Amino acid sequence: MSLLSLHNIHSFYGHIHALKGVSVDVEEGEIVTLIGSNGAGKSTTLRTISGMIHPRQGQVLLDGRDISRMKPHAIVLAGLGHVPEGRGIFPKLTVRENLEMGAFTVNDPEEIDRRMKFGFDMFPRLKERIGQYGGTLSGGEQQMLAIARGLMMNPRLLMLDEPSMGLAPVLVELIFDIIKALNKKGTTILLVEQNALMALSVAHRGYVLQNGEIVVSDTAESLKRNGMVQKAYLGID
Amino acid sequence: MKRFLKSINIRELLRPIGQMILFSLGSTIVLSVIVLLLALILDRTVVGQTLIERLNVSLFTYTLVNLPQVAIDGLTIGFVYAAIALGYTMVYGVLEFINFAHSEIFAVGAFVGVEILIALEKFGILSNASLVMAYIYLILAIVAGMLAAGALAVTVERVAYRPLRHASRLVPLISAIGVSFLLQDVIRLTESLTSGQFNRIMPTFGNFDHRILFGKMAMGATQITLGVSIKSIIVIVSAVLMLVGLNYLVNATRIGKAIRAVAQDHSTASLMGIDVNRIISLTFLVGGMLGGAAGVLYALKFTRIDPFVGFFPGLKAFTAAVLGGIGNMTGALLGGIVLGMLETYAGSFMGVFTMGAAGTEYKDIFAFSILILVLIFRPQGLMGENVAQKA
Numbered sequence: 247m248s249l250l251s252l253h254n255i256h257s258f259y260g261h262i263h264a265l266k267g268v269s270v271d272v273e274e275g276e277i278v279t280l281i282g283s284n285g286a287g288k289s290t291t292l293r294t295i296s297g298m299i300h301p302r303q304g305q306v307l308l309d310g311r312d313i314s315r316m317k318p319h320a321i322v323l324a325g326l327g328h329v330p331e332g333r334g335i336f337p338k339l340t341v342r343e344n345l346e347m348g349a350f351t352v353n354d355p356e357e358i359d360r361r362m363k364f365g366f367d368m369f370p371r372l373k374e375r376i377g378q379y380g381g382t383l384s385g386g387e388q389q390m391l392a393i394a395r396g397l398m399m400n401p402r403l404l405m406l407d408e409p410s411m412g413l414a415p416v417l418v419e420l421i422f423d424i425i426k427a428l429n430k431k432g433t434t435i436l437l438v439e440q441n442a443l444m445a446l447s448v449a450h451r452g453y454v455l456q457n458g459e460i461v462v463s464d465t466a467e468s469l470k471r472n473g474m475v476q477k478a479y480l481g482i483d
Numbered sequence: 484m485k486r487f488l489k490s491i492n493i494r495e496l497l498r499p500i501g502q503m504i505l506f507s508l509g510s511t512i513v514l515s516v517i518v519l520l521l522a523l524i525l526d527r528t529v530v531g532q533t534l535i536e537r538l539n540v541s542l543f544t545y546t547l548v549n550l551p552q553v554a555i556d557g558l559t560i561g562f563v564y565a566a567i568a569l570g571y572t573m574v575y576g577v578l579e580f581i582n583f584a585h586s587e588i589f590a591v592g593a594f595v596g597v598e599i600l601i602a603l604e605k606f607g608i609l610s611n612a613s614l615v616m617a618y619i620y621l622i623l624a625i626v627a628g629m630l631a632a633g634a635l636a637v638t639v640e641r642v643a644y645r646p647l648r649h650a651s652r653l654v655p656l657i658s659a660i661g662v663s664f665l666l667q668d669v670i671r672l673t674e675s676l677t678s679g680q681f682n683r684i685m686p687t688f689g690n691f692d693h694r695i696l697f698g699k700m701a702m703g704a705t706q707i708t709l710g711v712s713i714k715s716i717i718v719i720v721s722a723v724l725m726l727v728g729l730n731y732l733v734n735a736t737r738i739g740k741a742i743r744a745v746a747q748d749h750s751t752a753s754l755m756g757i758d759v760n761r762i763i764s765l766t767f768l769v770g771g772m773l774g775g776a777a778g779v780l781y782a783l784k785f786t787r788i789d790p791f792v793g794f795f796p797g798l799k800a801f802t803a804a805v806l807g808g809i810g811n812m813t814g815a816l817l818g819g820i821v822l823g824m825l826e827t828y829a830g831s832f833m834g835v836f837t838m839g840a841a842g843t844e845y846k847d848i849f850a851f852s853i854l855i856l857v858l859i860f861r862p863q864g865l866m867g868e869n870v871a872q873k874a
Contacts, residue, residue: 298750322756334751336744347744350737351756399756 255304279445282455296328327401333392337381348398365394442479495735522546561823562722566777567800568815570770576746583659586797587666592775596628604686617689632775636767670790808867
């Protein structure tokens with residue numbers, strides 16, 4: 247049984263039919279990426295999974311349990327972490343408080359400390375900024391904070407929405423190294439990226455979304471060699 | 484136990500007390516200097532001469548002698564405003580919406596507290612009560628007022644605001660005004676069916692009406708006594724305790740962090756596993772409880788309440804919240820104290836300064852002029868930051 251599976255999802259924004267029968271499977275221990283251009287429905291797919299919008303049709307199964315009617319906070323409890331597009335840092339909470347919010351569902355203070363230390367080991371920069379307000383961090387630091395905060399939930403499945411957006415190339419490398427390292431430690435990852443080349447270089451498998459539909463799905467290696475993918479998303483003629 | 488004590492954040496207990504002292508002293512000093520200067524100037528005019536003829540005292544001395552009492556009265560009402568203003572500002576913080584029914588939630592708190600005391604009086608319990616029991620009954624009334632007002636606030640949100648959460652911003656505002664009128668009439672109907680009258684009087688009991696005297700001061704031909712009434716002290720102490728408690732809840736607990744997170748970003752907060760609706764209910768509960776307690780304290784101070792008792796304190800507390808910067812809790816505290824002080828200073832001295840042409844009854848001019856001036860010249864309030872980004 248897949249850790250996460252979407253069956254024939256139809257989601258709407260008002261009257262706009264944003265997802266038209268999307269089916270995606272993520273196995274335990276995988277990195278799966280969704281690639282596609284702006285407005286293809288990548289973020290909508292993540293938002294549907296995390297309960298921020300409810301699909302009009304179809305099922306979202308997490309560990310075999312239908313979560314498509316559940317509210318976001320209940321889905322978090324079921325083991326899903328979502329680092330949203332635009333990072334969603336609380337600007338007027340400190341770095342520490344932002345991280346504590348990530349562990350809102352955890353009651354054991356020692357466990358919270360342990361996870362925070364794990365985050366600081368990964369992003370030492372955050373430790374230097376621990377008392378600073380989230381809103382005063384640079385874009386790269388905010389992205390680090392968003393990922394570290396997502397890890398505070400210790401999710402079984404971590405969804406990352408455009409983690410490389412607006413970051414300097416060095417930072418993009420760092421973020422992707424960390425994604426790989428996290429996956430090695432056992433976190434399953436669903437990654438949405440515009441930077442298809444980067445995404446396919448860390449992922450095991452990928453799905454290509456176009457206008458709210460999955461047009462291709464394959465292993466990352468095959469996708470990199472796929473002519474259509476090369477032309478549309480990798481900039482290779 | 485040791486671990487519990489260690490986990491208390493002393494800084495968050497002391498910080499609001501420091502702020503309150505600072506705001507109280509600051510507004511007392513500024514306003515006192517202003518009225519004393521005015522008195523000095525007016526002493527050279529016909530206003531001063533008239534007062535010397537009438538009371539054989541210069542306007543400056545008259546003002547100076549009256550200042551301590553005025554400052555205490557100003558603080559008393561200022562803390563009541565601050566407690567109500569926090570209800571407006573907390574709800575604004577999480578929903579960006581002004582709960583205009585908050586003034587009636589305050590009124591319901593006042594009525595529940597006063598009715599309980601009236602009932603106790605009717606059974607002769609109050610008149611035979613020892614001093615300790617009198618305080619216990621008063622606390623009981625305050626707690627009952629808080630619970631009723633808190634429960635009402637949560638209910639109002641659930642029934643009248645939550646279904647409109649995704650409507651345009653004006654819609655819940657209109658709903659709030661509707662709820663406000665509805666509640667006024669509910670109070671009126673309930674009172675007329677049960678007690679047969681709308682005006683309820685806070686029973687006199689305990690030693691609340693006594694004054695602690697500091698001494699007498701000669702003022703021209705007469706003497707005035709300096710002192711503080713015990714009920715003023717009760718109002719100030721209760722309000723301070725509640726405000727410190729609220730500050731601690733919001734700034735030093737896990738739930739408080741969740742309230743602040745929801746205020747900043749609903750959808751991200753829900754992705755942290757926070758049940759946003761529960762936090763919103765909690766905000767209404769806490770704000771309503773503060774309003775209800777303020778209602779009982781208001782009744783203690785001013786004795787008489789009617790179904791419309793919430794209207795003016797509510798509007799003024801709203802003004803205080805705007806003055807301080809709506810959505811900002813420290814701002815609500817500052818705004819409440821400043822507004823209460825300003826209004827009391829104006830009400831106390833306007834009469835003599837204008838030779839009786841414009842007396843205490845015009846003090847509201849000051850409160851609402853402030854509302855207009857703040858909205859024009861500093862819409863983000865004294866302590867608020869630029870709100871444009873959030874709106």
